[in-house]
Amino acid sequence: xxxxxxLHVKLEEEDKVILKGVDLKIEPGSVHAIMGPNGSGKSxxxxxxxxxxxxxxxDGSVTLxxxxxxDMEPEERAxxxxxxxxxxxxxxxGVGNMTFLRTAVNAQRKARGQDEMSAAEFLKVIREKxxxxxxxADMLKRPVNVGFSGGEKKRNEILQMAMLxxxxxxxxxxxxxxxxxxxxxxxxxxxxxRDAGRxxxxxxxxxxxxxxIKPDVVHIMSDGRLIKSGGPELALEVEQNGYADLKADxxxx
Amino acid sequence: xxxxxxxxxxxxxxxxxxxTLNMPQGGTWASMARNEALSRLRGMGLPARRxxxxxxxxxxxxxxxxxxxxxxxxxxxxxxxxxxxxxxxxFVDGVFDAAASDDxxxxxxxxxxxETAAAADIHWAKDVYGRLEARxxxxxxxxxxxxxxxxxxxxxxxxxxxxxxxxxxLIYTHKSEASDAILHHVIKxxxxxxxxxxxxxxxxxxxxxxxxxxxxxGAKFHHIRAQGRDHERRAATHLFTRLGSESLFKSFTLTVxxxxxxxxxxxxxxxxxxxxxxxxxxxxxxxxxxxxxxxxTHDAVNCESRQVYKKVLRNGAVGVFQGKILVKEGAQKTxxxxxxxxxxxxxxxxxLAKPELEIYADDVACSHGSTTGAIDQDALYYLRSxxxxxxxxxxxxxxxxMAEAVEEIEDESLREEIVTRLTGWLxxxxx
Ligand SMILES: Nc1ncnc2c1ncn2[C@@H]1O[C@H](COP(=O)(O)OP(=O)(O)OP(=O)(O)O)[C@@H](O)[C@H]1O
Ligand SMILES: [Mg+2]
Numbered sequence: 236x237x238x239x240x241x242l243h244v245k246l247e248e249e250d251k252v253i254l255k256g257v258d259l260k261i262e263p264g265s266v267h268a269i270m271g272p273n274g275s276g277k278s279x280x281x282x283x284x285x286x287x288x289x290x291x292x293x294d295g296s297v298t299l300x301x302x303x304x305x306d307m308e309p310e311e312r313a314x315x316x317x318x319x320x321x322x323x324x325x326x327x328x329g330v331g332n333m334t335f336l337r338t339a340v341n342a343q344r345k346a347r348g349q350d351e352m353s354a355a356e357f358l359k360v361i362r363e364k365x366x367x368x369x370x371x372a373d374m375l376k377r378p379v380n381v382g383f384s385g386g387e388k389k390r391n392e393i394l395q396m397a398m399l400x401x402x403x404x405x406x407x408x409x410x411x412x413x414x415x416x417x418x419x420x421x422x423x424x425x426x427x428x429r430d431a432g433r434x435x436x437x438x439x440x441x442x443x444x445x446x447x448i449k450p451d452v453v454h455i456m457s458d459g460r461l462i463k464s465g466g467p468e469l470a471l472e473v474e475q476n477g478y479a480d481l482k483a484d485x486x487x488x
Numbered sequence: 489x490x491x492x493x494x495x496x497x498x499x500x501x502x503x504x505x506x507x508t509l510n511m512p513q514g515g516t517w518a519s520m521a522r523n524e525a526l527s528r529l530r531g532m533g534l535p536a537r538r539x540x541x542x543x544x545x546x547x548x549x550x551x552x553x554x555x556x557x558x559x560x561x562x563x564x565x566x567x568x569x570x571x572x573x574x575x576x577x578x579f580v581d582g583v584f585d586a587a588a589s590d591d592x593x594x595x596x597x598x599x600x601x602x603e604t605a606a607a608a609d610i611h612w613a614k615d616v617y618g619r620l621e622a623r624x625x626x627x628x629x630x631x632x633x634x635x636x637x638x639x640x641x642x643x644x645x646x647x648x649x650x651x652x653x654x655x656x657x658l659i660y661t662h663k664s665e666a667s668d669a670i671l672h673h674v675i676k677x678x679x680x681x682x683x684x685x686x687x688x689x690x691x692x693x694x695x696x697x698x699x700x701x702x703x704x705x706g707a708k709f710h711h712i713r714a715q716g717r718d719h720e721r722r723a724a725t726h727l728f729t730r731l732g733s734e735s736l737f738k739s740f741t742l743t744v745x746x747x748x749x750x751x752x753x754x755x756x757x758x759x760x761x762x763x764x765x766x767x768x769x770x771x772x773x774x775x776x777x778x779x780x781x782x783x784x785t786h787d788a789v790n791c792e793s794r795q796v797y798k799k800v801l802r803n804g805a806v807g808v809f810q811g812k813i814l815v816k817e818g819a820q821k822t823x824x825x826x827x828x829x830x831x832x833x834x835x836x837x838x839x840l841a842k843p844e845l846e847i848y849a850d851d852v853a854c855s856h857g858s859t860t861g862a863i864d865q866d867a868l869y870y871l872r873s874x875x876x877x878x879x880x881x882x883x884x885x886x887x888x889x890m891a892e893a894v895e896e897i898e899d900e901s902l903r904e905e906i907v908t909r910l911t912g913w914l915x916x917x918x919x
Contacts, residue, residue, distance in 0.1 A: 285873050286872075286873070287869055287873075288865070288869065308872065308878065309869060309872035309873045310872045310873075310875050310876060310877050310878065310881075312873075313872070313873055313874055313875035314875050318873075319873055321870070324870070325866045325867055325869075325870035326867075327864075327867045327870065327871070327885070327888065328888065329885075329887075329888025329889060329891045329892075330884055330885070330887075330888045334884075335871070335874075335884075338871075338876055338880065338884060339871070339874035339875050339876055342874075342875045342876045342877060342880060343874075343875035346875065378888075395874060399874065399875065
């Protein structure tokens, strides 16, 4: 599915290197988690994958189903099936949430040569999905993320993911800002999307999310590299001991 | 340069301009109104570049003797408001076209052509024609409006006594590349009356238009205008209104294309508890200079005024906003709001704004703000990351930027007409 090789990334505007050789291969149907200290480069990796401006790839490659995505525009990556649930979803005053979602769904369909979804069908589908995420009609009408609480913003991200049905889903700290019940809702939303053709990359600081969304592989990122990979037990280890030992081990290698 | 020199320069420019015009013949009331307007004009002289009020907009082409030619623009798009049930009154290059117009009859409404009414010795319009314009000449002179009152060749006089059954639609088409049109309309809404006036079309190569609107107590006036099409046309328009108590005035203008447009609005609250909203959305691409100049005088208690102006500019387009709220002594409980914002789609475009508040009452709530910005890059990226193309995402952000102004149009179907225009304009532009 997603194949990241030796990815080196620096900021375009300054000489600051953030990713220093990331290797990550995600098979179809699998769930990978990335944990790591603040500032280690997790969000940067997700931004670079989704095509945000301001970063320069100095080495390495990224392919999605064997197609190089690094030269693609963000919208082309989205149409190719990549989705990023933002750590900090953006507020867009003046653009209705519903309008935004319909525009996005139809833009992707158009890019894939499919017919637009009719207004009626769209309404039916979105109502259904919003309901399972407990997003009320008012939130659908309001401008995108404007005045949404932290948890509402995150649920709104998952609603977008559910509507767009991407094959490679990247979730950047979707659990932060969620209360216990909302975390369950969101996890159920994510789990409902799990299938053999869809993969997930879940960035989180907390083991708790991984109780709900069971990962196949857990990676630890530190200072722009994945320094250790393992099974779900690695997340437990981090929860108990922090990153100090892992970093020391990596340094020793 | 000395004041005397400026005065001389203005005098010469005024006389030169006047020499090319013929004051239409008419009955007593019209002749008087015209001659009074002419002396007002001579007293102030046509605008010059050095006038403070014309600091951001060059008046040269608006005052020169002949109108600069403006190529006709063939648009495949059907004209705005085509699908609206309305009474159509058509002017071609500023000349009334009876064949293209509907019968000038509508229940609850009296409609006359200025040309016919002016020939009569007496007409109800004598209390409004040139009168509101004259009131609007202080504290700031508006010489092009005085010139209009003196020399307007045609126009429409509307007196409304009830609720008009449908909107009156003034359609201005442009067929001659060198047309120079001067139109003057008068609208008088009697107590409790209600009317919607629509205006659209490029009008002429150069268009000078005045609309005077007297809104009596409890009356409601809605005005929706679309200035579009021909890229090289020029226009100076004035809207003068006086509002009685409990009355409502709402005006919205969409401007796309046009080399030069100056829309002045002068609103005076003379009765208590009245509401006036005036809004504008302008989209300029390339050789486009658009000026909104608004002056609102609160001279009554508990009135609400709202100015909402949005401009989207690219490829060197220029937007100007001069807006003033004057709250006179005793105009307590005034609620005045003014916002003017420009969205610059590139570094070549510019927005010049002069928002002003002048308040002589103590119990008022007035606010104003003016901003110039670019497309929000985070919002753009967010939309694109969901698969929306850059062009479509930009258009969506532009529309959302315009929304506050467009939402001032109360009627949903008319609002839709305007949104369709905005969308069409955006779609025709490449990324
Ligand atoms: N545009 C930028 N300008 C300056 N520094 C940046 C920029 N983007 C990222 N960085 C820096 O790069 C480093 C990695 O940031 P990143 O947001 O990827 O960390 P993270 O692992 O997601 O952290 P957190 O767990 O706090 O979310 C940080 O030191 C951050 O300050
Ligand atoms: Mg982060």
